[in-house]
Amino acid sequence: MFDWSQAGTALSDVGVTLVVLVAAVAILEGILYVVFVRWRKARLALPIMLITPAAIGLLALYVYPLLWELNVSFTKMNIRNFIFPGFLGLTAERNIFVGLQNYINVFTGPVLKQTGFFQLFAQTVIWTVTNVFFHVTLGIGLALMLNRRLRGRTAYRAMLILPWAIPATASLQIWRTEYNFEFGAVNQLLGLVGLGPYPWLSEPIWNFLAMIITNVWLGVPFMMVIVLGGLQSISHEYYEAAEIDGAGPVQSFRTITLPLLRPVLIPAILLGTFLTFNQILVPFFINQNELETSDILVTALFRAAFQYSRYGFAAAFAFVIFAILLVFTVFYVRWTKALKGAYE
């Protein structure tokens, strides 16, 4: 049941890695110290020394892969051309350079069997907006309900946090089975109140709805926890003052709660938007029949890259997704002045 020698190996493996990392960083810092403090006497020596280890790690794990993917996106690397791309496919075993063809294909060709980019994009936007809306409203609602002296508060908290805690692989399998037309709990429960049964897994619109319901179930705890935190940092004095002034609950919510939650909500909504936009597990699992109307950009990317091994195309596709999110972020940040609140 438990192999002690294996456990020992695990400990030593991780332990050695940590030791090596510490040593490497120490050496790095030593070099930086010599260069920037002794030799260059730079004013910014300390921040440079502090940031460099992280910077190197980030360069290796984010910048290098991004550049690698950028490189591949100009080639036709796929299952029949399964070779190292070299530089833009030009220096590979045989020339697999295709220029911007992959990017053109992303927008013009069907990305999946029948669905094109713009349809997928629209589906992804609808998916993201609906989910984030429910995550935020339900999260705020639940947080408001929990943010008070209440009997059984800990029990409620424990239960409400379960969707986040339980491994998605298990819960999504269960959700998928519960959507079964005849035998799933969803239709059976709805039947008790005289609704349904609905074809959650086989019809496009119902499947999309099913995905949203499951993702809302999955994502509300996270938002609830964040809002709870924000609420707890709002001093009671504000509410008391408002009550004295005769404000009702709705008014105090609008004038006190919402504005004071803003610095917390804005980054949370942004984070929630990315996570939902790039959420691959839920659509993958719930879309059992692989309805293309239920695919979002990332699931199509996954299929292209791994199921069909269209590496060049997938790389171009991934960059397009990344560019879209980047543009969105820039606009969102400007509009909400989010960077100021969080960063300055």
Added chain:
Amino acid sequence: MSAPVPTATSAASKRSLLRRLTVAPARGQDAPVKRALIHLGLLFASLIAVFPVIRVFGTALRPGNNLLDPNFSIIPQGATLDAFGQVVFESGLAQWLFNSLVITLGTAAVGLVMSATSAYAFSRFKFRGRGLSLTFLFATQLIPGIMLLVPIYLLAVQLDLVSTYRGLVIAYSVTSIPFSIWILKGYYDTVPIDLEEAALIDGCSQLQAFWKILLPLSLPALAIVFLFNFLAAWGEYFTASVLIGSKEELLTWTLGVARFQGQFQTQWNELSAASIIVSLPVVILFVYTSRYLVSGLTLGGVKG
């Protein structure tokens, strides 16, 4: 029986009953009706949150290998703890959990150290490229993770970091950095710089000021970051599968539990039992530390 004549007193008592039900009895408490409604709402939400988990639990208890249960019983017919027993004693779950624990603790520690120091630099120093770097950190969270898997794997093979925990520890630590810097910098920004400046005047070096003054003050935020990184690494599947997925002895619980799913047959009862078991530590951790979680997250965002 004649109808009771509404007298002044019964009207008053009716009104006072209504008042008792709808008006707050004291400051900071809610009226009974409101309280009841809130309980109802929370109960409803909790049931929805918990229901799939109960079904998972039911599947774990069900004898045989049946995912479906046309009946609605929470405790299925012929419930047995066999699946739990098998998962704990015969599968490698204990081993996998230990592996995950070791990796996760290691990466959370490394990630914390790297982020805490870098966040300090971002918070206390002004330099060219600071805004750009912060935006870059933001941007890393936009990248669809699956896109990075193949090049990271190729890099790891070249550096001989596969089929051991080395590559995984590095990968987890580094990918936790952007979010951690974000939170920590936000928190540092809320701590007035006066204390450190006073320390500098008294002869401390910058690092000493950081170590002796800022760090102790930011313990809550450090705890949060540690917790978040722990949770992120704990339940991660794809990177682990790519970097250590080729060696049975190294499995983390995410990879191990996925083994219960075969090509055609899935061990539903064992998969469910394992899922329940691996959720327990996380739930306990959450409940225990959620007050910190909550305030720590805010502190990162709220500007004084």
Added chain:
Amino acid sequence: MRSKLRLAALVAGLAVVASACAAGASPTPEATVAPTVAPTVAPETYPTGDIKITLWTKEGEGDGALQFVKKLTQEYEALHPNVKFGVTNKDVEALRQDFLTSSLAGNAPELLWTVADHIGPFTAADTILPLDGLIDPATYLSNALAAVQADGKTWGAPISYGNQLMLYWNKDLVPTAPADSDAMIAAAKAFTDEAAGKYGLVFNQTESFWLVPFLGAYNGSVFAADGKTPTLDTPAMVSALTFMSNLKFTDKVMPKEADYNVADNLFKQGNAAMIVNGDWTLGAYADVFKDKLGVGPIPKITGADFPKPYTAGAFFMVSKAVGDDADKQFVIADFIKFATGRDAQIEMVKTLKRLPGNLEALGDAIVTGDPYLAGAAEAITHGVPQPTNLEMRCVFDSMTAGVRDLFTKGSDPAAVARNMQTSADAGVAPGGECAAE
């Protein structure tokens, strides 16, 4: 500002070059031509020195198969102490993807125990070694070998062969084996009680694998004579689709929705009288039903032929890199001979109840004497080897979409067949996912 941009561009450019160069200098083997026969310098005697072999298998723990694989490797290690095996289980899709990426990195496992259709992608990507000269074809069932032969070479060694869909029935509910499809439908109707959630016949309604036998019953085939051009819009296909559609919508013996798990559960719980499922569940059903389990080929369709399910199996495949290491190649060839030899195969039949690929084992009493295995062996005689070329993936995908359309919407079979054809054609056309380069 401009200088910053230029600096950034320079760094980016250097990084791209660096990544390209680093990639080029990877430990990928230099040899671009895989030897088609054993290397000229084959060792005469068993190699000494430590040999480490990594084996990836699609076999999981659930049916005891992974344990069997490990047992085999341990027995071999006992015979040859200088050889060490590292056995890992990967599910079929993960095995395919990870083998490809690890081959690219030069880090591929030496040996695979996987499904025949993997030779499509693996040969297209040029990542596996032809086994002519390393195995003796005469020891194996020729149908099994045929499943892994392409371009005149043999790419795998059969371990088990079957994977055919068969009819299982619950003898308590269906006392006699249905003689043909009419009898089967009659028996199904007698048992079906929709209100009680009981159905006469169930099977996975979401995968094209279950369409194939019925197509074969009408003598249809997914490819034209050249083996590459999809022929899905044919009268045979329309007849097959009509037959299946009638089962559900006219005879009403099937549930509204049923994927693999639902069908499986219904049958095991006694809420379905008959199920069309594969030979891989034979062991599981035998455990549940003991001697109340009936098994045999899917009954002949009245007015047409016997349904012809695809047959496939588990095969050994060898990574291309092994071709450069004479010692490893020798050991692997020897292990394959051991694992697919008569004794190991009979052991497999006993433990896993699967039909072996080894001819001798197939003729052994252990197969012929067991009623279940005999039923399975009879079913396999109607089987047709599953095509393994790259185009097959697109054909499967198109058919799957069509099957789902047929069962969930009750669409017109002729329209469904046309859509399948269009979709498959798009897939194999130049620029499509399964295109010939």
